[in-house]
Every structure is written in structure tokens, then in C-alpha cells.
Amino acid sequence: MMDSQQETELIRRIIANDKQLFSVLVDKYKYNVYGIFRGMGASHQDAQDLAQETFIRVYKYLPRHQEGNRFSAWVYTIAVNVMKDHVRKRRPIPAEMDGHAQESDPAATPEQHIIRKEMQRDIYRYLNLLPDTYRLVLLLKYTNELSYEEIMEITGLSSIQVRNALHRGKKRLKKEMEKKGGLAHETFFQ
Template sequence: MKEQDNAEIIIAEVLAGNREAFAILVDQYKSGLYRLLLGLGASHQDAQDLAQDTFIQAYQKLRSHNEQSSFAAWLYAIAINRFRSQKRRKAFSFSGGSILEERDQTPTPEERYMIKENKLELQKKLARLPERYRIVLLLRYTNELTYEEIAAITGMTLHQVKNRLHRARLKLKKQWPKPKEDSNEKIGLPHTR
């Protein structure tokens, strides 16, 4: 069964009076929602608070959800709107929290250090991007939404979503340093020092 179909069944149960069924949706979407908010620049505490507020608002407005559209897209749109609203009211502190989850493997201490450093570096680079680019990158790659779902959340056309993702990737790529190549190494000559 597709995730969307499952969400619609749960929504129907909630609307029929089974309030506890909403907890299933919370469990299913809480980590993706939290990572999205962290990626947008919310601190750890702000991301938790906004995620909770988003679920409360989604529960209260569940009858207004259009079953033809993805529940995830609808939920993330609420979260983005709550984030923007809160951002206008107070300054967020960038936390440097991770938008990437570590795998359940046992890396060596050196690997753990490198993973942590790479995640922090990615977070810093994402934070430097304008919000319009960060949102599409996070929705696409962290929350794995389709172009159509991103368009529904952001109000952009499909073409605009693809264009913005392309530009966002280019801007992110420009932030990474280019490896310096020694001209002697390029042509196979040894170093002369």
C-alpha cells in the first residue's frame, strides 16, 4: 500500500472519531518534518516546537485536507508557513543540527568525526543559501517529495520547481572548494622541491 493511501485511510479514521489514529501520522512524519525545519535554519528547540505546532494545526484543519493531494505535501506546507510566520516574529538561532541521519552501522572514531564534520559543513552551506533555494533542496532530498508535491507546497509551477532546484544545486556546488591540482601532477612530472 502506498504511503499516500495509508495516510488517507488514517485521516478517514480520525475524521470518523478515532483521535488516537492521528498518532500514527505523527510517528510517520515527525522525523522528516523535524529535519525540514532544522534545514530551514530553526534551532533544535524551535524545530521541535514548530513540528508540534504543525501537527496541532494539521489535526485542527484535517477536514480541509484535499485527499487528491499528498498529506506529506500538505503537512510540510503548514510547517513552512509556521516557520516563516515565526521567523518574522523572532530571530532564529542556527543550530548546526543535522539534516542527515546516521546509519545504524558502527563507524570508526575517525569515520564518526568525518561524518560529523561533513554534516556540519553541509548545514553551514545550506544556511548560506537564500531560503527559496533551501526549501526546494530540503523538500526534494531530505523529505524526498516529488516535483509535483514541491510545486503544491510552494505555489510554483513544475518548471519553476525544476529550475529552482537546478539553481540551488549550482549555488551549493559553488560553495565547495575546488581541489587544487599541481600542474606537474597533471602531466605526470614529479614535484621539484
């Protein structure tokens, strides 16, 4: 696992013309970026294309990243902007999550992997029923573990709007899951 100081040094080296190291950044963020797109309703193919576009922009604008700011928040800001551009061009058809690859716990049993995948699939299916703002804020907070400040920066929402969107989004998600007969996954709502 790379800490922020190592990441900063890696970025410096990439900017200083060690371009092949960019793949390390792509590997670190590709699943989270892909997950944002899938969570926002992009199909598998669109999510892959949008993730690729995101990393092209990250590479292009890497020298503009301000050292000291969290790099992950900057990457997710670019991803959100790519998604906004995509939506402007054409409204994506909501797609069910197909259990996209994510780093998993190697100590987990096969049964735990299956349960985790089913739980993820359920949550993403119900997320698609929420308004875009709620869905995006929930994804940024709970799948990408961003702070309120980072979510504010990415979405352009105020602190109160972020807190309200999180609260209302979780409440509505839980209601939708209970209404449709799904289990309200307690770990998500804590």
C-alpha cells in the same frame, strides 16, 4: 512502512473520532518536519516548537485534507507556513545541525553512521549559506523526496522556478562547499 492507502484509511479513522491514532501520523512525519525547520535555520528548541505547532495545525485541519492528494505534501505545506509565520514574528538565528535523529540503516556499521552524520552536518551548515528559496526547495526535494509538482504546491513557485532553484541551489551549494574547503558530497549532487 505505511502505504498511501493505509494512510488514507488511518486519516479517515482519526476524523471519525479515533483521535489516539493521530500519534501514528506524528511518528511518521516528525523527523522530516523537524528537519525542514532545522534546515531553514531554526534552533533545536525552535524546531521542536515549530514542529509541535505544525502537528497542532495538521490535527485541527485534518478534515480539510483532500483525499487523493499526497498527505506528506500537505503536511510540509503546513510546516512551511508555520515557518513563514515564525520568520514574520522574528528572524531565527541560523543554527548548525546537531545530527537530529533520523531513521537510520540498521545494517550500517558504526563508522558509516558517523560518516553519514558528519556529511549531514556539513551539508546543513552549507545550506544555511543559501537564500531561503534555494534552501527550502533543496530540502523538500532531497530530504523529503517530493515531486516537482508537490514542491510547486508547497512553495507557490512555478515549475520553471522550482527547476531553476534546484539547479542554482545545488550549484551554489557545491561552490560554497568547495570554497570553504568542505567536500562536495557527490551523492547529494547527482
